[in-house]
Amino acid sequence: MSQLIEESPAATGALAELITRATKLYEDLEFKTVRDWKSAEPSRRAIGFLPVYAPREVIHAAGALPVGIMGGGDQIEIVRGDSYFQSYICHLPRSVIELAVSGRLDAMEGFIFPSICDVIRNLSGMFKLLLKDRWVHYLDLPQNFDRAMGGKFYRHELATIANGVTALTGIEVTDERLRASIALYNENRRALADLQALRAQRPWLVPATEYYLLQRASYLLPPEQHTAMLRDYMRLSSQSARAPQDNIRVMVRGAFCEQPPLGLLRTLERAGCYLVDDDFVLGARFIPEPLPEQGDPWEALIDGFLYRSLPTASKYDLHADKEAEIVRRAREVRADGVLLIAPSFCDPALLDQPMLARALEAAGIPYTSFKYAEDTGQFQVIREQAGTFADAIKLWGNA
C-alpha cells in the first residue's frame, strides 16, 4: 500500500496522507467504510451499483449511500466465484460473486445492475437467486434517446429505483431532496472536471495511479467528502515539487467496466506514458457537466443521461458519431496516441475496438491495443508494448 508513496518522492506530508487514505479506500473490499458510515445512524442503508452508470442522486435523495462495486481487482482470491462462470466469461462477475458469497457485500441492502452487457444482465438474476433477502434491480437504461420515448421510459426506471430505495430507508424522494442531491453531485462534477483539466494540462502533477484512486474513492464516500478530498488533492499536488518527465500523452479507452489493476497503470507510466484521459470508473463522471438545480429534478437526470452523458460502448445513440467523438477528444486533450485496451472476453469493448481503431487510423492518431483482466499480474509484455509505442511516438511522431 505504501509503495505508491515511496515511489513518488514529491508526494510527502499531507499529500501522502491523502493518497494513503484513497489507497485504503481502494483496498477496502470488506466495505468497512460503508459499515462505519452506517453504524453512525442505525437507519442508514447502502445500495451497491455495478458499472457503468447508476443515478446516484436518486439513491442519495432516498437517504442511502450509493456504493460502486467494481469487482475484486487483484486483491482477492477467487475461491468460489470461478465455479459460477465458464472460462470464456470475463473476470469481473467472478470476483463480484466472490464478494457476494463471502459476505463482503453484506453491508449493502440493495443492488442495481445497469444494462451494459449480457453478463452484467444475467448477474442480476444470479443475485436475485443467491441473495434473496436483498433488493436487486436491473436498471434498463434507454437506448432510445428521444425525450418523449426513451426519456419517458427512463422516468419510470428512476421512479422504480426511488421506490425501491425508499422501501429500505423509509425516506421518500421528494423533488426538494432530489434537487439537493443533484446540487451535491454537481459540486462533485465540478471538482472532477477540475481534476481532469489539471491532469490534462500538467499530467506530472496527477500521476495515473493517484487519479485512479481518487476516482475510486467516489464510489465509497458520500459526495461532499469526496469533493473535499478532490479539492485537497488538487491544492496539495499543485504545491508539490513534482517535475515533468519526457513522457508521451496518451488517452485510454475500453476500461469502462472491469478495471485494470493498479500495477498496470503504474506500468504504463513507467513505460513513458502520461495518461491524460481515460474511461476508468466512468460512472463517476458519466454526466460530466453539472445538471440544472432548478425545475423538475427528474427531468434534469433524464436530460443528463440522454443528452449529456459520455459515449461508451454500451450505448448506441443513433445520432451520435463515436468515431468523430474519439478523434475530437484525443485532439482536445492533445493526446499523442491512444491505448485501446479491453478486458478479456468483454464483448462491448472488444466489438467497439475495430470501429475506434479505424477512426483513429483515418485521423492519423497512433494507437495500440491490448487486453487485460482485473487480476492480471504480469506486466512485462504490456510494458514492452507501451514502451515501444511511446518510443516510436517520441522518435518519429507516430507508432
Next chain:
Amino acid sequence: MSTAIKDLSQDRQKRMIAGHYAELSHAKESGRKVVYTFVPGNLTELLNNLGLLPVLPEINALQSGMRGKTGDYIHIAEKAGHSEDVCTYVKADIGMLKSGNLGPTGEPLPKPDLLLLSYTGCFTFLKWFELLKREYDCPVVMLHVPYQGDGRITEQMRRYVADQLRDEVIPALEKLAGRKLDYAKLRQQLALSAQAESDLVWVLESAKHKPSPIDAYFGGVYYIGPIFTSFRGTQDAVDYYQLLREEVEQRIREGLGPVTPEGTMHEEKYRIVVEGPPNWTSFREFWRMFYGEGAVVVASSYTKVGGLYDRGFRHNPDQPLETLADYCMGCYTNLNLPDRINLLEKYINEYAADGFLINSVKSCNSFSAGQLLILRELEKRTGRSGGFIESDLVDPRYFSAANIKNRLESYFQMVEAKRARS
C-alpha cells in the same frame, strides 16, 4: 434406425426457404427493399405487410456454419481486427460480407436498405449492427426492448415498445416501402401468426408422449425455421404447421419415435431437456451423439429464442402494436435468470425428462453467463441429473467431438445409474 425418408413438411419448408432466398437474390431487379434484422423479437408481420424482405444475419451465420464456411469467415474477420474473444456469429457475418456475401443458395445476398435493430435479449446485436452500419452505410432504426429484469412485463414497458413501433419503427419502414402500413391486413397477419403458433406449440408439446414423436432440439430447430424467420403471419406458415402437426399426429398413432438424419429412432432410452443453442459446424455429428445413444430431447430452450408460445402467449390481432411488444419482450433470452430456471424446471417435470443438459456456447454470453448456477438450481429442485458440455455456435475450433462424446456417454451412464437406483 430405418432409412431416412423426408417428410412432406420438410420438403415444404425447404421450398419456402428456397423461395425466400430466390426473392432476395432478385430483390434489386424486382425493386424490393431489404431489411436486415434479428430473430429474437423480429417484426416479420410489419415487414411482410409493407412488402419488405427480411435478412436475418444469425441465420446466415448458422447456415454458413452448417456448410463448413465459418472457419474461413471467422479467420477473415479476425485478420481484420476482430478479437478472438467475441461472438462468432458476428465474425462469421463480417467474414461472409468480406467474401462476397454469398447466401446459403450460393447467390449474393442483397445489401440492406435498412438495419432494423431490435436487440431483444442480446447486447451483442447492438454492437453487430453498429459494425454493419459502418459496412453498409444505410439507415438504422432502433427498437429498444426492455428486459424482464423483475420477471414481468409492466404496462410502462409495453407502452414504451408500442410507442417506439408506432412513432419510429413503422414510419421508418413506411418511408422505405413508400407506402403506409395496412392495419386491416396486419390484423389478418397476426391472426395467422396465432394460428401457426398454436400448431407449433402442439407439435412441441407432442414430446410429452412416450415415445416422443419428435426431437425438440435437433429436430426442433427445423420446426421453428419458418415461424422464426420470414414466414410468421403468412398462410404459408399456417399450412406448414398444419402439415407438420398432421405428420406428428400420425407418428403418435403409429407409436413412432423422432425422425433423425438416419431415419426413425426406434428405442427411446433417455428423455432429455436441453438448455442453450446447438453447435452448427458439426450439427449432424452432435445430433448423432444423442440418437446414437437412444437419447431424445423432449424440450429445449433454444427453440424459444424467437418466440415463447408454450406459456400461453399468442399474437393478438385486436391489439397489434401491444401484442408485438409482448412478443418481443417474451422471447426466451429476454427472461431473467430465475424465470429461465423456472421454465426449465417445468419442462423437466412436465416432459418427464430423465435429466437435463446444458450446451454452453462460448459465443453467447446472453445464454451462457449464469448457466452453471442454472445447473445447480435445476439439480437441487428436480433431483434429476444435469450435464454440462461446451462448444460454440459457428467456430469449428471450439467443437471437440471426442471430448463432447466422452462427456455425453458419461452423462448418459450417470442417468442410467440414477434410474437404476430409483
